[in-house]
Each structure stands twice: as structure tokens, then as C-alpha cells.
Amino acid sequence: MFISPWIVALFCFLLFIIFLFKVFYDAASSSKNRRNLPPSPSRFPVIGNLHQLGLYPHRSLQSLSKRYGPLMLLYLGSTPVLVVSSADAAREVMKDYDLIFSNRPKSSIAERLMYGSKDVAFAPYGEFWRQLRSVSVLQLLSNKRVQSFCRVREEETSLMVEKIRQLCNSSSLINLSDIFASLTNDIVCRAALGRRYGIGDEGKKFKLLLTDFVGLLGTFCVGDYIPWLAWISKFNGLNAKVEKVAKVFDEFLEGRENRAGFRLETDVIKALILDVFAAGTDTTYSVLEWTMTELLRHPAKLENLQNEVRRVAGRKLEITEDDLEKMSYLRAVIKESLRLHTPIPLLVPRESTQFVKLMGYDIAAGTQVIVNAWAIGRDPSLWENPDEFRPERFFETDIDFKGLNFELIPFGAGRRGCPGATFAIAVNELALAKLVHKFNFALPNGRKESDMDMTESTGITIHKKFPLLAVATQHSC
Numbered sequence: 001m002f003i004s005p006w007i008v009a010l011f012c013f014l015l016f017i018i019f020l021f022k023v024f025y026d027a028a029s030s031s032k033n034r035r036n037l038p039p040s041p042s043r044f045p046v047i048g049n050l051h052q053l054g055l056y057p058h059r060s061l062q063s064l065s066k067r068y069g070p071l072m073l074l075y076l077g078s079t080p081v082l083v084v085s086s087a088d089a090a091r092e093v094m095k096d097y098d099l100i101f102s103n104r105p106k107s108s109i110a111e112r113l114m115y116g117s118k119d120v121a122f123a124p125y126g127e128f129w130r131q132l133r134s135v136s137v138l139q140l141l142s143n144k145r146v147q148s149f150c151r152v153r154e155e156e157t158s159l160m161v162e163k164i165r166q167l168c169n170s171s172s173l174i175n176l177s178d179i180f181a182s183l184t185n186d187i188v189c190r191a192a193l194g195r196r197y198g199i200g201d202e203g204k205k206f207k208l209l210l211t212d213f214v215g216l217l218g219t220f221c222v223g224d225y226i227p228w229l230a231w232i233s234k235f236n237g238l239n240a241k242v243e244k245v246a247k248v249f250d251e252f253l254e255g256r257e258n259r260a261g262f263r264l265e266t267d268v269i270k271a272l273i274l275d276v277f278a279a280g281t282d283t284t285y286s287v288l289e290w291t292m293t294e295l296l297r298h299p300a301k302l303e304n305l306q307n308e309v310r311r312v313a314g315r316k317l318e319i320t321e322d323d324l325e326k327m328s329y330l331r332a333v334i335k336e337s338l339r340l341h342t343p344i345p346l347l348v349p350r351e352s353t354q355f356v357k358l359m360g361y362d363i364a365a366g367t368q369v370i371v372n373a374w375a376i377g378r379d380p381s382l383w384e385n386p387d388e389f390r391p392e393r394f395f396e397t398d399i400d401f402k403g404l405n406f407e408l409i410p411f412g413a414g415r416r417g418c419p420g421a422t423f424a425i426a427v428n429e430l431a432l433a434k435l436v437h438k439f440n441f442a443l444p445n446g447r448k449e450s451d452m453d454m455t456e457s458t459g460i461t462i463h464k465k466f467p468l469l470a471v472a473t474q475h476s477c
Helices: 005-034 057-068 087-096 108-113 127-141 143-148 150-169 176-193 200-217 231-235 238-254 267-280 282-297 299-313 328-340 373-377 391-395 421-438
Strands: 071-076 079-084 356-358 361-363 368-371 439-442 469-474
Touching: 057 071, 057 079, 057 373, 079 087, 087 356, 087 368, 087 373, 108 200, 108 238, 127 143, 127 267, 127 421, 143 421, 150 176, 150 421, 150 469, 176 200, 176 267, 176 282, 176 421, 200 238, 200 267, 231 238, 238 267, 267 282, 282 299, 282 328, 282 421, 282 439, 299 328, 299 421, 328 373, 328 391, 328 421, 421 439
Parallel strands: 079 368
Antiparallel strands: 071 079, 356 361, 439 469
């Protein structure tokens, strides 16, 4: 039988390719065996460990870390992801080797929503990012600028109080989740754009748009981890939704004038404004929502806070920001809420720019890093009875959330720490103080504290899945 020389040549070529693959595979396996990698759970082909994330990744990863340790290597698709679940490991990532871990992994959704990641949160580390952060801090988030918005916070929290007072008079249930969302939206809009957008149909549309925007930022995009499956985002409508939200928000920003009187015509400015909306509203109202939830579940703690606020206020009709410095229990309550209910439990992912030894393990360049701040806040080796809401624990320690104590990092730390922490806390403290100063709160329909639904929502920011409803009665000051 005649065999074509071409067939023989092709057969030999295939044997050569198979031989090369075997050589490279053996070399890679040998190299891998020589590396000291962090512990890693077994994974499936193609998807890696994606199936182990579940609906609540912060909880799933906490559970895995109990088995595999505070540094754990997962593979999301083919992407190596280092999961950090202890204060010591977080300190190495965000302090000792902060520069190496200051990059951001690419996100196809953030690329489209944030004008090519021209914002502070998602821009890759470098000179452009440093300039962005400097501008955002100087123009909006420095201590001096935060203090300059004092009148805005006091006016908007007073309007919140008046809204609740009117609902009290009509004997209506108070949807505190909705009230907190409106409050933070209005404060941020006035600070960033000079006016509020929380009134009437325009306000409803804006809040829905912002909800969609933040929800998309927390949506898993399979193409980011398994590139050859990127078509799924087109098939399931994710691409279309991202494009629609990006277009509507761009039209919203193009139609506004900021307080200096000029239109927002550059992508960088618009991306910075979107950063403020995404980080400044959603996370801030999440803190208020969970704090009031815990206080309603623990009436004795609520009474302690009311006693402190009303004692400091004395005969004054209105709480001001000057009064807040005298309210140590108020600060402890907010710290405890941030510990138990970190707004962004996995923070924003980082990415290593070069090889590094971390706690004795070899971490390759290009490894994504997820810091489970939620798990660290509930670590029993750091916190006594970690699942218990006990603000008094912060009278026994000087731990704070400013990025120096890695036991409590709700705003992250290091170069990539959230620059808006001071702004957010200023809103939280004043709003909470005014609420408990003016009103007494109880659960509706005689429900017991133990019956409260604590189910979490899904997404990048964790809210209550169901709105927080309460009965409010006016307190005679």
C-alpha cells in the first residue's frame, strides 16, 4: 500500500509536537513541585475552584480557610487567586509588600462602566492612578474637604428626621433601608454635583440606576477568568445590560453642571464622580442599615446609645457634628457594626506585579489577591465571641478601622485603601446620633428580636436581602 510522503511527514510532525508537549509538561510539573505554593483545594478542569465560591463567597472562603489556612491558593478558571484570611497575612500584603500588591486585575465590566478604568478604584497602579487619587482626595475626600461639607450633612440628616417624623404621625411603618439609601444619595449628590436627585420620579430613577450600577460591579464575568467563554456574557444579556447602564449614566453626567459651573466633559472626571457614587452611597447606607439592624436586635445596646446621645445633647434640640466627639459609645457601635458587617467583605481584588515570598510561600507575578476582611473581623483568635454584637469590646482595645490595625480593615489599607473612609464615617455618626436622639424604635407587629431576618444580599456590597422595617415614636427632648 502506497503511503504519501506528506502523510509520513505529518505523522512525524505530530509525534514531535507530542514529544515537545511532554517535555514542557514535565518541566512545568517539576518546576511546580519545586515551588512552595500555598495550600489549595482540589479543582475541576476548566472551571478550577469556581464551583466552591457559592452565593456568598466571603462565607464560602472563610469555611475553606478553616481547612486550608490563612493563605490559600485557588484557581478561578485558569487564574491563580490568593485568598488572605488572617490579620497577619493581610499585614504582609497591605503593608510589608504593599507596593507589589497594589495593582488591580482587569475587569471587563469596570472597563466599560468606568471609561476604561480611569477611576481610582479600578485603575492599574502607576503614575496615572497616583494623580487620580491625589485629585480625588484634594477635591473631595481630604479632612478639610470633608469638614467643608458639614452643613450639607447636617441639613440632609435633619430632612431625614423630618421625613421619619411625618411617617410617625401617619402611623406608617418606617422603611429604614429606603430612608438610608435616599440620605446617602442626597449627601453625595450635593457634595459631588451641587444638588440632590432623590425627589420624585427623577430620584427614583436615579436610585434604581445606581443600584444597577453597583450590582454590575459585583457581577461575576466568566470571560475574565475563562477567556474562551467570554461569549456567555453576550448570550445571557450581561454585555447588553452593562452597555445600557454605562450609556444612561454617561448621559446623566453629561447633562449635569458641577458646582464650578462647567459640564462634565472628560472621561476621567466622570469616572471619578462614578467612584464617589458607587463607593460613597452604597457602602455608607449599608453600614447604617446593618447598624440599626443590630441595635434593634439588641434593645439594651440601643438604650445605651440613646442614653449617651441624649445626655450629650442635653437640652439642645439638634445634634451637631461638634457633639459627636463626646460620644464614645456611638463610635464603638459603628466599629462593631463594621467588624460584623464589612460593607465590601472581600474588599476590591489586588494583583501582584512580581514574584514574592509571602509567609514562606512562593507567589507568582500576576496572581490575584482577595483579602477576606469579613472573615478577619470574625476570627476567634482575634475577637472573643466573634459572632456576638458587643460594642463594649472596643473600650478594651485601641483597635481602629483607619488601616493601621489589620484586625479591622473594612476600608482596606495601604496604597489601595479607601480614601473615602472619613467622609463615610462622618455621615454614619451624625445620621445614627440624630436617629436615636429624636426617636424610639421597635420591631413591627410585636415581633421578637430573635425573629429578625438577617439574610444577606449578594453582590460586591452586602446589604440586608429584605428591607429593614421598624416602628418609630417621637422622643420628647
